[in-house]
Amino acid sequence: MAVLELRHLRYLLAVAEHGNFTRAAEDLHISQPTLSQQIKQLERTLGVQLLDRTGRTVRLTDAGAVYTDHARRALRDLAAAERAVHDVHDLSRGHLRLGFTPTFTAYLIGPLTAELHSRHPGISLTLAEMPQDRIEAALLADDLDLGIAFTGSHPPGITATPLFTETLGLVTGAQCTRTTPGPLPVHAMQDEQLALLSGDFATRSHIDAYFADHRIAPRIAVEANSIQALTEIVRRTPLATVLPDAITHDHPHLTPIPLDPPLPTRTVTLLHREGAYRSAAGRAFTRLTHDLVRTRGYTPPP
Numbered sequence: 103m104a105v106l107e108l109r110h111l112r113y114l115l116a117v118a119e120h121g122n123f124t125r126a127a128e129d130l131h132i133s134q135p136t137l138s139q140q141i142k143q144l145e146r147t148l149g150v151q152l153l154d155r156t157g158r159t160v161r162l163t164d165a166g167a168v169y170t171d172h173a174r175r176a177l178r179d180l181a182a183a184e185r186a187v188h189d190v191h192d193l194s195r196g197h198l199r200l201g202f203t204p205t206f207t208a209y210l211i212g213p214l215t216a217e218l219h220s221r222h223p224g225i226s227l228t229l230a231e232m233p234q235d236r237i238e239a240a241l242l243a244d245d246l247d248l249g250i251a252f253t254g255s256h257p258p259g260i261t262a263t264p265l266f267t268e269t270l271g272l273v274t275g276a277q278c279t280r281t282t283p284g285p286l287p288v289h290a291m292q293d294e295q296l297a298l299l300s301g302d303f304a305t306r307s308h309i310d311a312y313f314a315d316h317r318i319a320p321r322i323a324v325e326a327n328s329i330q331a332l333t334e335i336v337r338r339t340p341l342a343t344v345l346p347d348a349i350t351h352d353h354p355h356l357t358p359i360p361l362d363p364p365l366p367t368r369t370v371t372l373l374h375r376e377g378a379y380r381s382a383a384g385r386a387f388t389r390l391t392h393d394l395v396r397t398r399g400y401t402p403p404p
Contacts, residue, residue: 108177108180109140110140110141110143110144110147111173111176111177112130112177113126113130113137113140113141113144114141114144114152114153114166114169114170114173115170115173115174115177116129116130116137117137117141117153117160118153118162118166118170121159121160121161122159122160123137123138123160141153148165148169150163150165150166150169151163151165151166152165152166152169152170153166154166174243178243178244181244182244182378182379183379185197185379185381189381189382189383191382192382193222193224193225193382193383193386194224195224195225196222196224196225196226196381196382196383197225197226197227197228197383198218198225198226198227198228198247198248198381198383198384198387199228199230199245199246199247199248200227200228200229200230200246200247200248200249200250200387201229201230201231201232201236201237201240201241201246201248201249201250202229202230202231202232202237202249202250202251203231203232203233203234203237203250203251203252203303203304203305204231204299204303204305204327204328204329205299205303205305205329205345205346205349206250206370207231207329208329208330208333208345208346208349209346209348209349209352210250210348211229211250213394213398214387214390214391214394215227215229217390217393217394218386218387218390221386221390222383222386225383225386225387230246233302233303233304234249234251234252234254234304237249237251237373238251238256238257238260238373241260241373241374241375241378242257242259242260242375244375244378247374247378247381247383247384248372248373248374248384248387248388249372249373249374250265250370250371250372250373250391251304251370251371251373252268252304252368252369252370252371253368253369253370253371256373259375259376259377260373260374260375260376261373261374261375261376262371262372262373263371263372263373263374263388264369264370264371264403265369265370265371265372265391265392265395265400265403266369266370266395266400266401266402266403267367267368267369267370267400267401267402267403267404268346268347268348268367268368268369268370268400269346269347269364269365269367269401270305270308270309270344270345270346270347270365270368271344271345271347271350271358271359271360271361271364271365272286272291272342272343272344272358272359272360272361273336273342273343273344273345273350273356273357273358273359274336274340274341274342274356274357274359275336275337275338275339275340275355275356275357284360284362285359285360285361285362285364286359286360286361286362287362288316288318288361288362288363289316289318291313291318291320291361292318292319292320293320294320294321294342295320295321295323295340295341295342296320296321296322296323296324296341296342296343296344297322297323297324297325297326297332297335297336297339297341297342297343298322298324298325298326298332298343298344299325299326299327299329299332300325300326300327301325302327303327305344305346308365308366308368309344309365312365312366323341324341329345329349332345333345333349333353333355333356336356337355337356342359344365348400367401369403369404370395370403372388372391
């Protein structure tokens with residue numbers, strides 16, 4: 103019966119996600135009549151109607167919404183329990199799921215992956231680049247083990263451990279030269295044409311807030327959804343951009359331009375779900391992350 107109940111939960115969640123028995127059955131690789139029969143059996147067992155089938159789209163009833171919320175948590179906890187049973191504390195094998203915001207791809211994820219592979223070659227790693235709100239949602243849903251993002255207003259259930267302080271600055275291509283010595287006054291940015299990350303990135307929100315605080319509106323000539331695209335654009339055009347200093351320092355074709363006043367710093371954090379099982383691989387990755395940011399000389403968090 104226990105196996106059947108687990109199957110019932112997965113079937114119900116599939117119908118709730120798709121809002122349609124046909125698509126849910128296709129996703130589950132079973133026939134639609136079988137799926138419908140199993141859901142009806144679950145409803146009979148519980149003595150309540152879980153799905154409203156009267157409209158064009160299948161919807162959860164009030165009872166169904168409550169039940170699926172508990173079902174998701176139950177399946178999440180069972181998956182975590184299975185990983186805990188198979189956890190290998192000598193780190194000869196293991197798996198880690200890491201989410202991170204895009205700017206870290208350019209300077210942090212590569213060194214972290216290399217260090218993990220060097221210390222613990224038996225641990226496999228799944229990497230996912232995504233906005234911070236999606237990282238937090240994935241952690242809460244147990245789709246990720248750890249996240250690297252920024253401190254801020256985190257949803258309940260997310261714990262943030264500070265790693266280091268990140269600074270950002272104005273950047274041009276190496277071929278661009280400035281005749282004015284010293285830092286560039288922020289109000290001179292009004293005349294600059296910029297290439298920036300698009301608006302769904304936390305870094306862009308940070309930059310926009312800086313410009314708004316100083317009541318300037320530079321012309322955004324290009325918006326891109328990757329750091330690599332920005333660096334290539336800045337290399338080959340007179341456009342400037344704003345990037346973390348750690349990227350600029352490691353890039354031979356970029357030139358930093360000090361701003362007055364500088365952009366505010368922000369704190370990089372390691373995120374995890376409060377109360378989640380911490381595997382040996384996760385604990386090892388946490389230790390090596392702290393070791394790496396210290397050895398690379400990143401500014402400690404305030």
